Amino acid sequence: MMQVNTSSDLQEERQRLDAFFRFGISVDCVVFGYDGENLQVLLIERGAEPYKGFEAIPGDLVSLNEDIDQATKRVLNDLTGLPDIYLEQLSTFGAVERHPMGRVVTVVYYALLDKNLYNPHPASWASEAYWKNLDEIGEMAFDHRQILEAAVQHLHHKVQHQPIGFELLPEEFTLAQLQHLYETILNTSFDKGNFRKKMLSMNVLIPLDKMQKEVRHRPARLYRFDQQRYEQLVQKGYLFEL
Amino acid sequence: MMQVNTSSDLQEERQRLDAFFRFGISVDCVVFGYDGENLQVLLIERGAEPYKGFEAIPGDLVSLNEDIDQATKRVLNDLTGLPDIYLEQLSTFGAVERHPMGRVVTVVYYALLDKNLYNPHPASWASEAYWKNLDEIGEMAFDHRQILEAAVQHLHHKVQHQPIGFELLPEEFTLAQLQHLYETILNTSFDKGNFRKKMLSMNVLIPLDKMQKEVRHRPARLYRFDQQRYEQLVQKGYLFEL
DNA sequence: ACAAAAGTGTTACACGTACACCCATGA
DNA sequence: TCATGGGTGTACGTGTAACACTTTTGT
Numbered sequence A, B: 001m002m003q004v005n006t007s008s009d010l011q012e013e014r015q016r017l018d019a020f021f022r023f024g025i026s027v028d029c030v031v032f033g034y035d036g037e038n039l040q041v042l043l044i045e046r047g048a049e050p051y052k053g054f055e056a057i058p059g060d061l062v063s064l065n066e067d068i069d070q071a072t073k074r075v076l077n078d079l080t081g082l083p084d085i086y087l088e089q090l091s092t093f094g095a096v097e098r099h100p101m102g103r104v105v106t107v108v109y110y111a112l113l114d115k116n117l118y119n120p121h122p123a124s125w126a127s128e129a130y131w132k133n134l135d136e137i138g139e140m141a142f143d144h145r146q147i148l149e150a151a152v153q154h155l156h157h158k159v160q161h162q163p164i165g166f167e168l169l170p171e172e173f174t175l176a177q178l179q180h181l182y183e184t185i186l187n188t189s190f191d192k193g194n195f196r197k198k199m200l201s202m203n204v205l206i207p208l209d210k211m212q213k214e215v216r217h218r219p220a221r222l223y224r225f226d227q228q229r230y231e232q233l234v235q236k237g238y239l240f241e242l
Numbered sequence C: 001a002c003a004a005a006a007g008t009g010t011t012a013c014a015c016g017t018a019c020a021c022c023c024a025t026g027a
Numbered sequence D: 001t002c003a004t005g006g007g008t009g010t011a012c013g014t015g016t017a018a019c020a021c022t023t024t025t026g027t
Helices: A007-016 A068-080 A144-159 A175-186 A192-201 A227-235 B007-016 B068-080 B144-159 B175-186 B192-201 B227-235
Strands: A024-034 A039-046 A059-061 A088-093 A104-112 A126-133 A205-211 A221-225 B024-034 B039-046 B059-061 B088-093 B104-112 B126-133 B205-211 B221-225
Touching (some): A024 A144, A039 A068, A059 A068, A068 A126, A088 B088, A104 A144, A144 A175, A175 A192, A175 A221, B024 B068, B024 B144, B068 B126, B104 B144
Parallel strands (some): A024 A104
Antiparallel strands (some): A024 A039, A024 A059, A039 A126, A088 A104, A205 A221, B024 B059, B039 B126, B088 B104
């Protein structure tokens, strides 16, 4: 069995390679939300250079003693006040000229959120923090436009293979809400009866003894997503489709 | 319209942030191959510290003036002599302690290759370069074991949704070869007739007027993958499945 | 003639699609 | 009682799974 080297040897080698250790690493957090009508993204307005005043995806430089996974939660909380939420890694952007202040490679994460749960508040160097409809977004800082497009593409793909739609809805929702969400994300329309059959046949929805109230038509039944059951099914090799 | 700041302002700001710019970035290239029997990975033996003598995924530090996408090709060629091949980004590993020589975040790429096309030759600080069966791989340098497992998982998933299997085979192949490859990757078995029907019904295989030779049974027809046709289908929203 | 693998055909069943229809509520 | 969306049922065609069968080669 081989031995990992002593630390003095490593320091020497490290000095030889010093010119390689001048990168900055940042994380960017694309957080999707849904207001019942439109798909939205959490944005900040930059209150610091570079790109001061531009809209941007919440993100910041990572410290030397910080895991990048953990940095996402810290950064998101610092800039927008959102609490610890689960963020999944998407991809990494590392073009040479993407950051005017030096060589910064950014690791992009994304999350889905019921936007009614938390209200973003700008802090740190973010001068604003708000939700914005996906189709109303214009110019952005850095290559964030490109990053956002990659995230949307990923969402399109993912929503068809994993039951992530539920994360965007309140805990209790109707099938019509779910259907409308899917139609919005995928920009298509589904047959009501078939959508309903499909969703129910997957056995990951718990029907509640609650109904909608104060609607001027027949009230719809409310459902909850059954996370436990879903995980059981995944373990048995079950694949969510459409 | 906002103005990006002058370069002297940026330099000042950059100095304030100097402690953040001490990361190293590396790329690691997981290259899968297939010898007609087993799924394999291209490995090197490290001829330099740290982890000298350990098996590793080909990878190296990225230079400050080098795009990370381009670095993959350079690194792979430097270490194993393989030419420019298309590598796709997989994910990024950034735990604090993953590299004993400093803070190194690594971006992992992967590729599929007909391993009969090129022979790896070790160069630079790689003391060996060779193909190894996936199920014979033991301890590895750094967190490369973990990286490899992520790549295999990704391959499992991807092969079911995109026709990437063809990249592992010679340009001309039989349906039985294709089936065996899929069975190997997914570790299952398919019904011959049904597999054949499914593959042919997708219209991305071009039947050739060539047959296998020198086999002691009925020779099989050879096929080629129709890349053009596939891209047409993708544009029409067609999705490859199973 | 036989072994071995290529290649085809048949059938039963599950599933997706399209569409029609009934139900409960507020105004 | 009407408009509105919730919710259900059915009929048809396509796709999948299981399995048996025929074909072509080398020995």
